Amino acid sequence: MSGNGTGIGASVKRKEDARFLTGRGRYTDDINLPGQLYGYILRSGMAHAKIGAVHTDAARAAPGVHAVFTGKDMEGVGGIPTGWLIHSKDGSPMVEPGHPALAIDKVRYVGDCVAIVVAETAEQARSAANLIDVEREELQAVASIEAAEADGAPLVFDEAPGNVCYDWEVGDRAATDAAFDAADHVVSIDVVNNRLIPNAIEPRAAIANYDPATGDYTLYTTSQNPHLVRLLLGAFVLGLPEHKLRIVAPDVGGGFGSKIPHYAEEAILTWTAGQLGRPVKWTCERLDAFKSDTHGRDHISTAKLALDADGHFLGLHVTTKANLGAYLSTFATCVPTYLYGILFAGPYTTPAVYCEVKSFFTNTVPVDALRGAGRPEATYLLERLVDKAAVELGMDRVEIRRKNFIREFPYQTPVALQYDHGDYDATLDLALKAADWAGFEGRRAEAAARGKRRGIGISTFIEACGIAPSAVVGSLGARAGLYESGSVRVHPTGSVSVFTGTHSHGQGHETTFAQIVSDMLGVDFDAVDVVHGDSAKIPFGMGTYGSRSLAVGGTAIYLAVEKVIEKGKKIAAHLLEASAEDIEFENGSFTVAGTDRSKTLGEVALTAYVPHNYPEGLEPGLEETAFYDPLNFTFPAGTHIAEVEVDPETGEVELVAVTGADDVGRIINPMIVDGQLHGGLAHGIGQALLEECVYQDDGQLETGSYMNYTMPRAADLPSFNINHNTTLCTHNPLGAKGVGEVGSIGVPPAVINAVIDALRPLGVNDMSMPATSQRVWQAIQRANG
Amino acid sequence: MNDFTYHAPTSLDDALAALRGAEGGTLIAGGQSLLPIMKLNLAAPTDVVSLAGVAGLDGISDDGDSVTVGAMCTHAQVAGSATVQGRIPALAAMADGIGDAQVRNAGTIGGSLAHNDPAADYPAACVALGATIVTDRREIASDDYFQGMFMTALEDDEIITAVRFPVPARAAYAKFANPASKYAVAGVMVADGPAGVRVAVTGASGDGVFRMAAMEDALRGSFSAEAVAGIGVSSDGMLSDTAAGAEYRAHLVAVMAKRAVEACG
The missing domain is CATH 3.90.1170.50 (Aldehyde oxidase/xanthine dehydrogenase, a/b hammerhead)
Known part of the structure; x- marks a missing residue:
């Protein structure tokens, strides 16, 4: 990995942007x-x-x-x-x-x-x-979880009594109960995770x-x-x-999942x-x-955290009700379960965790994955609860997190996941410094002099991306594998076509994957094109979601390139009258070790397709396919810090600063990575401050247009302060973890924790998403009695 | 959208003739309200008569004690006019806060006033400044012009040609915008001008623009933010929607009024 001007680690401008920015993209409607x-x-x-x-x-x-x-x-x-x-808990299959x-x-x-x-x-x-x-x-319609679970509620499906699809659990309930019995403190919280409309x-x-x-x-x-x-x-x-x-x-x-x-x-x-x-x-x-694209989120949860006298987390108990909408969309059922409940260790050493989730049918649009899919819901609940614990125990919000961080890896959580590696102190320290956390009280005082209430909030989080391995997800109920495919076709004159089962709909795969292949093969970046999206062209693959494309799809391509190099060594060895074991490949040349005798990739490719002088028994051609089934999830992690100013007269929340310190694993293209972080942050900020899907009791969609569904706009966002501390994933050769969902997972609790921090002097101790001006104003009025 | 006959007259007389000759005709100025409802089939006119090419509806003039704005002036033109900025800066600032850049470059003052959306900004400016609506056949005082949500004093075939704004001694507009649509949730224009001290509110009431008499009285006594700060606004008759319930809206009217007075300097 040479890290040259277009290689791994370079901010290459995106290949695909020329056609997008000049109106020459070819979308379905075109x-x-x-x-x-x-x-x-x-x-x-x-x-x-x-x-x-x-x-x-x-x-x-x-x-x-x-x-x-x-x-x-x-x-x-x-x-x-x-x-x-x-x-369900009792072993019965969900109602389908x-x-x-x-x-x-x-x-x-x-x-x-x-x-x-x-x-x-x-x-x-x-x-x-x-x-x-x-x-x-x-x-009569049931348009909400509350309506669906009410006594005598109308049934969306006759075969689903109580409108329940399943009643699922994860974790050790007895051990968790025991942790609460032994606790010095118990902190409880009720949170709603607001329903969102994706709006691609x-x-x-x-x-x-x-x-x-x-x-x-x-x-x-x-x-x-x-x-x-x-x-x-x-x-x-x-x-x-x-x-x-x-x-x-x-x-x-x-796409964003929709x-x-x-x-x-x-x-x-x-x-x-x-x-x-x-x-x-x-x-x-x-x-x-x-009213027809799948919606996202829509949870009602109550949770409690058990702590010892020093603020160590002893146990976590989460009870969640999830709205699945009117029909079971493709991945609807796993989002509030296996993409949610298993996240509740977070970056913390909580020894006992139990999560139960009851999911309901309602007369609303089907709910499915939306950027983060389950992980934002888990992170929001956990980071709100940890903040509340700090306040109730009189502890510093940073120190309570630091006190409970996982530092020894691999780490087996009590909710199925095993984290391979991470450095949560590093991202925390980086974020605190970049955000000038220590200098905040001065900024709070300066804002107060202007009549504004300033607050700062933090969220330390992990994600689980690149969902895997197939055998494990299969045992948990997945009806598909979650591997990925990649094919690398070196053409006779040395240009390269890469075929991937992932799909790019904004992620920049045509650029990132070309960087990997051109770097590994030592060919020009412009000589590599990436083909995706056509089942007649690409090998069977599972597509793009869950921040999986690089960690899983990129690895498949990486493995296919390795196969190409291995075959190339055999061809080069034949041409150079050497043993394949003695051939080294670097910068596009096959060289007999310790000599200056070499053949270029182009020469080897041409030989592969014009095999006049060719190793006996070796197939012609230079094209390889690899299927990669990941060994584990990847675990991006980070710290997000938000700073807000609230106008106490109107309730308006201005987001004045957002700082991120993220560990997303190997970065192939820093510009694309920061773009993904920016987009995810905008998405998360939209959920925290602006976006809310509202249904009327009769099931009419109240927020059915841009007249009253508020998407985040550029003017709603500060300039993001993005920082990286990279540790490599230990179980894929690229060391990649994933970045597409970071912002939407990490930032919402940081924003709400900041709003609450701003309003706490006014007696406000809770805030729901989105923290609209009306909601903030009403909270202030209630606190005023 | 249903099929319709499009007319592009170049004179007021031709525009009136086209409108009168149509079974279910409508005028189109900037189209920022009409086109969306036509696309949704909420309006299905047989004939659409464009005012874009009609002579004499454009231009902004300084008439000494008043500023006259042609009906087909876009919000961006009003906002960017040196005349408006110099004589009635509050009006230029208000126009600069309408919708978004696309709306401001297409939407017109005449179209907005003819439509009289209860959340539009211009009604507050017209009433507070005591503007006169000039049509093809008469002049209508703002106090008589606005007659409730989407209702005006215009006759079916009447065309606004210009709006005449008296130059005030001081004026300011404060708006709390709907975060999604950017329409006014509560927009308050305060003016101290030839028509006296006026406080006009848009966006908040189901009946459209209205004046706050108690605030006007207080300001006549003392033109200061303190004078209006304690005056409560009733939530009776206030609009209520996702972004703002009636109680919150009433509160915002009071806050915006105070801020508009402060901005008057």
């Missing part, structure tokens, strides 16, 4: 196929209703309309599957109701798919959809085609994981074999294209995106 028709999805305006007859005659007769299909038409087609089976792509007897949320209208133009399809008459009998800048879109000549289906779709969509859509919904179904996820404008799931629209479009024998295109409108 794709048009000859003879295509346009589909419009009619969605339910009621949150919960029985469906009777659906009258489509008027719509079918409308100008330009080719077809209208309803749930009855698709009744024989498979339902939308879910990807993770959770078992069917999810018809088009609603059949019932609609279960505002936005549920009711019918598709296919017409010559998108406008004709949409206008005709207004003519569809759905006979409905409205039912590119709405979902799809265009499906069926070729009657070959029987092949092609679906272009906005997905983070085309092979996963192919597997679910082909095997579970439409009954199509893989070789007859091609999924292409071209340029995708942001483009992981296999969506009903993908099944409807593909099935419809098959029925009509013509391509059908659908592009989600923004208002429909609010």
Whole structure:
């Protein structure tokens, strides 16, 4: 790893940006196929209703309309599957109701798919959809966890009594109870993790085609994981074999988890294209995106921490209720369980941890992964609770954390995970210094002189990324492996194509992976292109989420490059009349050790494809594939510090400083890493201060547009103070950990802890997310009595 | 969006003729409110008559004791006008705080006033400054013009041509914006001008812009932040939404009024 101008460690400008910044990106909606028709999805305006007859005659007769299909038409087609089976405490499997792509007897949320209208133009399809008459009998909706668990609550599914999907636990309850029995102090907290709407800048879109000549289906779709969509859509919904179904996820404008799931629209479009024998295109409108893209978070939790007299953590008990929405989206069930409960050791040595999670069906949009997926919820709860413990015990907020840090690795937590390595003191010290924590009281006083209440908050956290290994997640209920694939094809003249099963929708893989390969092979950065997103081109892979692409996908590529080098050594040894064991490879040249006799990679590649003078028994060609199944999760860690100023008259919170000290493992491209950190921080700050999905009691989405759903804007954010202290992951050859979710995991509790710190002198000791001006003002009013 | 007939007249007479000749016609100025509701099919006019090419609706002039703003002036033009900045800086600052840059570069003062969104900023400026709404056929005092949410004194076929603002001795606008939409949750214009001391509030009431008589009385006695600081605002009739309930809104009106007085200097 030479670390040259374009190699590992260099802030190379992103290859993909030239096309994005000049408007030449090719997104799903940019794709048009000859003879295509346009589909419009009619969605339910009621949150919960029985469906009777659906009258489509008027719509079918409308100008330009080719077809209208309803749930009855698709009744024989498979339902939308879910990807993770959770078992309850008593060993019983979760309740797993069917999810018809088009609603059949019932609609279960505002936005549920009711019918598709296919017409010559998108406008004709949409206008005709207004003519569809759905006979409905409205039912009482359950639009929140509280409503779902109320006595006698209406049932979203008859087969799910109490609207419960599962009642899960992790950790040793008896040991945790014993820890509380022995505790000197017990600190309790109630927190809500606010529901969020992901809002990728590119709405979902799809265009499906069926070729009657070959029987092949092609679906272009906005997905983070085309092979996963192919597997679910082909095997579970439409009954199509893989070789007859091609999924292409071209340029995708942001996913944040909301483009992981296999969506009903993908099944409807593909099935419809098959029925009509013509391509059908659908592009989600923004208002429909609010009520049909999977939402994130939405937990209600209560937790308690047991401590000894010195402030050592003895035990943690967490009880959480999670909202899964109206149907089980692809990874909905694992987000509040195996991506949540196992995080509760955090960076601390708490010897006994127990977490129980009850998940509910409600008449709301299905909830699935959203940037961080379970880990932000866990981190928020833990870091709020630790802060509260410090206050109640009269301890310093930094010292209580430091006192409980894990320092010996590997560390087996009481909730399944084993941390391979980390240095939590280093990131804490770095952040404290960078944020001038010691000088804060002076800034507080200066702000007070201006009539502002200034506060500072901290969060020390770990993540678990690159979810793995397959055998372990399989034993926990995953219905897929979580390895990744990479292929490296050295062309005859020495340029390189890299094929990855991960998918880039903002992460910059085309650049980062090219840096790794060009560095390892000693070829020009510009001579390496990365291919992703097309199931007809790339090997089977699991896609991009959970900060896995570099640690898992990058490692697969790394291993494929190693195979290429090993084969190249055999070819070079033959050409140089030496033994392969004596060949060294460096800077693009195969050299006989201790001599100046060498062959370039280009010479070796050409020989591989024109094997006139070639080792006996060796296959021609220079192309290798590796599948990498990670040995463990990776554990990025860090400290985030936020500083706020509150206007006590209006309740407005101004975020004046954010400092991060992060350990994300090996950094391939520092510019891209900082960009990921910035984006994640903006996302986390959005959750802490601005974003809140609100449903009315009848299941209508109150925050259904940008008129009242507040996305973070540049003006809402300070200039971020980002610092790095890198330790390497011990179990992948790159030493990579992951960075995409850091900000959204680490910063929300730091921001809220800062708001509470600012308001504590006014008697405010609690604050919910988002800390909107109204919420802050109301808290101040309550404290004033 | 439904199909409609688009008209691009170049004179007021032609615009009026097109509007009167349409079954369900509407005028379009900057389109910042009309186009979104048309896209949602909440409005489906048969005819859309653009004022963009109509002569005589642009320009900003200094008339000595007043400033006249053409109806088709964009918010950005008002905000950037040396005349407005020099004579009524509070009006320029208010215009500079409307929506976002795209809205300010397309939206117009005439369009905003004709629409009379209860959370728009201009109504507070007009009422506080005692502006006169000039139309193709008459002049309407602000006090008579605003008649409740989305309701004005305009006749169906009446076109605003200009707005005349008397130059005040002092004035300032303080707005608490909705964090998502940036519309006013509580916007208060305080002015001390030819129309007397006025405190006009937008964004807060379901009835649109209103005046705070108690504050005006107090300011006539002593034009100071202290004079209005203790005056409570009732939450009766206040709007209530996700960002601000009625009680919080009423509180914000009081705070914004105080801050506007402070900003008057």
